[in-house]
Amino acid sequence: MLFNKSKLEVILDSSDVVLYGSPREARFAEISGRVVLTTKLAQSASSLIVRLRPKYQNSFNPVLSILWMSDITYTIIKDGRIDDASVEIPHDSSTGQQQWRFAMAIPGNIFETVYTPNVSIAYELVAEMRATSVSRWVPFGKLAHSVPICIKRLPASDSAWATIANEPMYASAVWRNSVEMTAIAGSRVMHDAQSFEVTGVVRPLHKGMRLLCAGFEIRESLEGNLRCPTQETSQRSTVAKCLCEITTASLDPARSSGPVSSDASSGVRFKMEYPPASIPHRTGVAIDQEIQVFGAVNVPRAYTEIQYDIATGPIRVSHELVFSASIVDEHGQVHNVRLSSGIYVLPKPTQAPLDLPRYEHSDKDILLAAGRRWSLGSSAVACLPSWAGSIDAQHTCQDSPPPAYSYAITTAISSS
Structure with a gap:
């Protein structure tokens, strides 16, 4: 039967999510990857959802699980229509794979992963897919697959x-x-x-x-x-x-x-x-x-x-x-x-440090007007506004020193 050979799996670009900064100041982080469906023939789905949720420990495991958050859900396919931010890769007959690429955001105040002998804070990413035609695809009309994922945190570079x-x-x-x-x-x-x-x-x-x-x-x-x-x-x-x-x-x-x-x-x-x-x-x-x-x-x-x-x-x-x-x-x-x-x-x-392009290097930015260059000659220095008093006799700008942190x-x- 066809449904016995259908397989759904989640392949993440990285199994770790790194947040930068404290929970109050950290920005959103991104979880990206692809959902892969392996079948003999191309299939259509009525819904495809990716969900980040706390990982429940086995009832026989004495480790206490701290479940503090509700699920974070990202919808790839709804009512048979794919989300604009997702990308579908058509069915490949040679490999039997049909893929959907996704990228979802998680808040910066999420708790980090912990595994101790007595308590744990763990997460998993779950993909759930429902078929368009239930009777001709999988039993109960649903395929699911989950992978563990770790939430980590690093201090912000300027903290x-x-x-x-x-x-x-x-x-x-x-x-x-x-x-x-x-x-x-x-x-x-x-x-x-x-x-x-x-x-x-x-x-x-x-x-x-x-x-x-x-x-x-x-x-x-x-x-x-x-x-x-x-x-x-x-x-x-x-x-x-x-x-x-x-x-x-x-x-x-x-x-x-x-x-x-x-x-x-x-x-x-x-x-x-x-x-x-x-x-x-x-x-x-x-x-x-x-x-x-x-x-x-x-x-x-x-x-x-x-x-x-x-x-x-x-x-x-x-x-x-x-x-x-x-x-x-x-x-x-x-x-x-x-x-x-x-x-x-x-x-x-x-993550490598970001190398952002300059405005003039982008083909989508247009220079509307350019101001006159200030000449640092004697005549121009006399015309400088009062806030430019930090320019010394050699016409070099003295920036204020960075903040100093005191600690014990x-x-x-x-x-x-």
Whole structure:
């Protein structure tokens, strides 16, 4: 029978939708793709609808689904007539495919996708088609197909959030006036499924200290309706880390740049200028000079063990980078010292910067009139209006400086 071989599917241009800016300032985003019908013969449809809706979890799945929005519907075919904004590709007898291209807009205040062990915010795009002749096509006169889609968000390029995130990370604190710890990275932004490189420095301010191990970890904080739709809770977890012990025997004094200790499996490398003092029957390395710690933290893939940063919504996500070290004081007591600073886990930009054409490069724009060019000679400068007082003696325009954003980064250091 013919209807047994009919197949409807949705093919998206991109399975991710990236919004730029906060929910209050983000513009509409576009979901584009095509609906493909595979049949032996060309078919006509009475209706074809594409719908973005929340994805319902299985009733046997204990994960709580947050369903906050109604469906966003885009009609491609209504009463047998195709929408003017859509494009129909006729039936191809060689492939048996008949296609309809579409592009629909979604609001900028939609919540981002989240997958946690207890709660999820998920979406799917559904295509539904009804035949013109029900009895001669498919049972019940309807074909449907759905695909998952992820909603992501990036800071706007001119926002304070983007300014702070793109600055190099530098955090420093002193522990008990004995050791200074510093964490340095090229940026506060890290992407999932990549390695994030960071450098830590342990500088002695007092004699008699020893370093047992050091490393870095990424901590994730979740806040919101995690277990109950009416009650907010919070939880913290370590999503990635690299930690390595250091001993005098593990150092390689033959290096021209100084003794180096490295462990490929942990992703941590130690470096110092001179060979440290060797103390028999004692573990660790004496902190008698600056010890540099180079780490590469492997960030997990998003929606598996880590989530993207989310500032507003029913689920809020934030991250911090922790530089930790186990230090032995002069009395032989071990202290786990931690230095933390905020970071951002963001998706990779999927859109290239817009290159808008100039007006005179468009064949649809016509120059109606052109004003006289101002001569910047002495006679013309005297005729300039009062608002042009920012032109100096060299006849160069001094623009006002861009706005400066002030922010505070909290660094916490503690011992246990």
